[in-house]
Amino acid sequence: MVQPATQDAPRVGNKLTPREFRGMAAILMSIALATLDTAIANTALPAIAADLNASPAASVWIINAYQLAAVATLLPFAALGGVLGHRKVYLGGLILFVVSSALCALAWSLPTLTVARVLQGIGASAIMSVNAALIGSIFPHERLGRGLGMNALVVGTSFSIGPTVASLVLSVASWPWLFAINLPVGLFALVFAWNSLPATRLGTLTFDRVTAVLNVITFGALIFALSQAAQLGSMASVLIALAIFLVGGALMLKREVGHPAPMFPLDLLKRPMFALSALTAFCSFATQGLAFVSLPFFFESTLGRDPIQTGFLMTPWSVVVAMIAPFAGRMSDRYPPGLLGGIGLAMLCLGMISLASMPADASVMSIIARMMLCGIGFGFFQAPNQKALMTSAPKERSSGASGTIATARLIGQATGAALVALSFGISSTHGPVLALSIGAGFAAVGSVASGLRLVTKNTANPRV
Structure with missing residues (x-):
């Protein structure tokens, strides 16, 4: 059951209240950041690799680290949202994304940037895991399609302008500014979201940490296998990762047999x-x-x-x-x-x-x-x-x-x-x-x- 975080004017017809409008604006800003960040990093990879004296093969981990961390933690964060509430998971993810963006901008080597990108991927994962659920809490059921359409609009626009934004920034500044520009937008979204997102009652189930670890191992291995295949890595590394994926997935499914909310x-x-x-x-x-x-x-x-x-x-x-x-x-x-x-x-x-x-x-x-x-x-x-x-x-x-x-x-x-x-x-x-x-x-x-x-x-x- 959705309950308001703060008192606000009642809904008039199907129109969003001012609080709901601010909450939706915060969600769209955070999704834009997560989408832009992926496109910007892809475009700027050669410039980052040259500045950090990293080989092209090693610099790919700037992309892989973000993707692997995001996919591996999506379902655990979604489950955590059902226990703690979507608002808490979203806010925690947004705070981590902003902090890790600052760490990316301050990184001085490939290892430090890769670690910061892992944290950034985890923050983006927390945001994306509850994004649609929060939109479903804000929009009435008969207008849910409109809310999700706005979300798709922001994703499509961000994806299309990402390379252009990266090129413009790199034409006047160094690559750390690509991550630094996340800070003002992220803080603005955080201010909007803090008192505007709908709060949900705490769930009755507990968060299974063992299953979460198995989930991270399973999907982390899958993404690693796919990325190695995409980069024409060794067949042995791909097969080992796929074996870990299959074993981890089997253990995860066995553990969750009969669980009411796996x-x-x-x-x-x-x-x-x-x-x-x-x-x-x-x-x-x-x-x-x-x-x-x-x-x-x-x-x-x-x-x-x-x-x-x-x-x-x-x-x-x-x-x-x-x-x-x-x-x-x-x-x-x-x-x-x-x-x-x-x-x-x-x-x-x-x-x-x-x-x-x-x-x-x-x-x-x-x-x-x-x-x-x-x-x-x-x-x-x-x-x-x-x-x-x-x-x-x-x-x-x-x-x-x-x-x-x-x-x-x-x-x-x-x-x-x-x-x-x-x-x-x-x-x-x-x-x-x-x-x-x-x-x-x-x-x-x-x-x-x-x-x-x-x-x-x-x-x-x-x-x-």
Whole structure:
């Protein structure tokens, strides 16, 4: 049951109260920070490596440390949100993110920066794990799609402007300022959130530390295996990490047998509507990972474009997602998410096929049109699918559903990146085309999974 943190004016119709508006603004600012941070670090990696005298292979850990820490701790933080309340986990994560951003800016070596990035990933994980649950507490059920659409808008916009922001900052300042700019925005979000986010009653269950450790080991090993595969690391390291993933996962599932609210949401995945929504999310983000890692190589190696043109050609996808997301979110309040997601991912599949089959002499407008088609399809999927995940879970399991959203996104993107490496290993010449074709296949599977929700009864939530 949601209770206000402070007294405020009553809700008028479906409009948010001033306190709810401030809380939503804080959530969107923090999500923008976490999304921007990933895109900025990717773009600035060469500059950071040169300044710290780190090799390209070693500097990749600036990216890997953040991703590994985030994925490994998402579900434990989601479970902790169900015990302590979403507000406490969010605020703790935001404080850690701000502090670790300062540590990143002050780092003097690759090891110190890597440790700071681990802390930053943990902070971002705490924010992302309860993000959707907090939005569900702020928006009334009949307008939840709008709230999630606003969230998708911020994610899409942040993702699209991240490289531009990094380039602008690096043109006038050194790389530590890329992390220092998080401080004023993060503090502003913290001030907004402190007395505005809805508080929830403490849960009756306890937090299982052993399961949390097993979860960290399991998903940490999975992300390590995927990152090693994506970077063409040794086969032995990939196989060892996968073995740890399988053993750790088996022990975790065995320990949680019969638990009323398992950390790994096996109870929710047994619900057809939730499982199909999670599969749809994984497939779509795997498609995104395949596209965004392979397309720069495709544009430069196959189509002969220079890096500046490549950056320009990559932009339409994310911009269109940001434009479509709020519209799709509002439509999900009127139409079934299975229908919207199915149509969107079918469009994404067609867009990926059109990119893979594009002639070498394709015009700029032809490329932009294909990228826009992919963006429209992905934008139509995102907010409706998030709503489907949240509404197909019982109210008391909103933390588990919220954590699943972020976990499916990050693991899907990591899987996509690893499959790009596999594609290049199979054929260095036709690797980008193969990766785009695999992405089209994932989008097709996601479209079918989304469509199956139209004939699947939702037994999870009596409100739906």
